[in-house]
Amino acid sequence: DTEVTQTPKHLVMGMTNKKSLKCEQHMGHRAMYWYKQKAKKPPELMFVYSYEKLSINESVPSRFSPECPNSSLLNLHLHALQPEDSALYLCASGRGYGYTFGSGTRLTVV
């Protein structure tokens, strides 16, 4: 299995909702990442997990809460988001030898 699977593909949520994005890989990669991409912008790094531990948090607001339950799974818990958080959220795994990206979750906050 050489894919990173992200669910859901699309999500519309209200500002008071709580939702979670999921990411799964079975390539044995021990580093996993969350990126946020706004329209016409590059992907911006949010979090890095290395060996299931959070190693980098790029000053992301606390309304985004990452979780790595095991080496294959990465979650992003969302709570009290703002409309400006609407974006494509990409998950990736790998290291300098190569990265695999999921197809992303397109999030709309209303």
Add this chain to the structure above:
Amino acid sequence: AQKVTQAQTEISVVEKEDVTLDCVYETRDTTYYLFWYKQPPSGELVFLIRRNSFDEQNEISGRYSWNFQKSTSSFNFTITASQVVDSAVYFCALSELGNSGYALNFGKGTSLLVTP
């Protein structure tokens, strides 16, 4: 500070023209990796090429070629005989240990439009 600079925001060419997308990077690490990705309107990131800092060989893959020059910290991408299907945003990216633990650091991207 911007680690990867793609100075060309948008490029428009007519089909069959050659086009070069520029990428300049900045790093203090001796071991690092450079990548090019294509992002069509559908949104998925399509991997094109990876180069490590110890391999300066240029590469050709069909109509695509890459010129890696450490002396100028550049990793440029040329599409020969462009086609409409090449229309997309192209990102150059750097992976280094530095402060980002080998996370990919993307340039701002170059939007390429190829018209018939």
